Amino acid sequence: MAVRSQTSDSNPSSGARLLLAGGIGAAVALSLGIYGHEHAPATDLSITLGFTDTITMKVWLATIALLFALVQLGSALWMFGRLPLRAAPAWLGSLHRISGRLAFLASLPVAYHCLYQLAFQDSDTRVLVHSLLGCAFYGAFASKVVIVRSHSLPGAALPIAGGLVFTVLVGVWLTSGLWFISENGFPAP
Numbered sequence: 001m002a003v004r005s006q007t008s009d010s011n012p013s014s015g016a017r018l019l020l021a022g023g024i025g026a027a028v029a030l031s032l033g034i035y036g037h038e039h040a041p042a043t044d045l046s047i048t049l050g051f052t053d054t055i056t057m058k059v060w061l062a063t064i065a066l067l068f069a070l071v072q073l074g075s076a077l078w079m080f081g082r083l084p085l086r087a088a089p090a091w092l093g094s095l096h097r098i099s100g101r102l103a104f105l106a107s108l109p110v111a112y113h114c115l116y117q118l119a120f121q122d123s124d125t126r127v128l129v130h131s132l133l134g135c136a137f138y139g140a141f142a143s144k145v146v147i148v149r150s151h152s153l154p155g156a157a158l159p160i161a162g163g164l165v166f167t168v169l170v171g172v173w174l175t176s177g178l179w180f181i182s183e184n185g186f187p188a189p
């Protein structure tokens with residue numbers, strides 16, 4: 001299957017579009033960080049979406065987001081010919097797009113609770129890193145969406161942006177979901 005071409009020639013307007021993508025991502029991440037910093041943690045407006053409690057919902061949805069992100073990584077590597085497999089099938093692009101949307105959707109209730117109920121915290125290094133990466137995730141995601149929708153960007157732009165979104169999400173999960181599971185075990189739904 002052909003990967004949608006982002007031509008390899010870079011020109012002034014492609015540089016401007018890359019700057020725009022980076023600027024939008026930075027603005028999103030900063031806005032979330034400033035909101036989380038200024039907002040006092042609140043316990044109203046809590047949701048569990050059918051899970052036993054909020055923390056259980058967060059651990060499950062964060063882990064589900066991570067699993068969809070792994071599907072994204074695998075399908076992207078296959079589409080870019082980086083796996084020792086036959087040519088990527090036509091449906092792989094759809095799988096890639098759908099798994100990306102599902103990873104993003106699964107992350108939203110979790111981040112909502114993190115930002116609204118816990119806010120930006122720096123009580124120890126792990127919590128600080130988690131708060132920073134949580135904000136960076138949505139910034140990196142916004143940049144990637146702009147890059148996906150742009151044409152005539154350097155060919156490396158999309159894999160770099162996608163790799164960044166994936167890496168940040170893994171970092172978010174390691175500093176929250178994995179930490180919780182290693183302390184308490186995987187919670188029953």
Ligand code: HEM
Nearest residue numbers: 036058059062107110111114118120121131134135176177
């Ligand atoms: C949007 C910015 C985010 C901020 C400011 C933030 C902040 C926090 C904070 C302060 C904690 C408590 C850490 C502790 O005391 O152990 C936490 C926990 C957690 N976060 Fe985030 N987070 C954000 C985004 C995310 C995202 C995107 C995910 C996953 C998709 C996530 C998943 C979790 C999980 C699973 C926990 C552990 C359960 C809990 O303690 O409530 N967070 N977050």
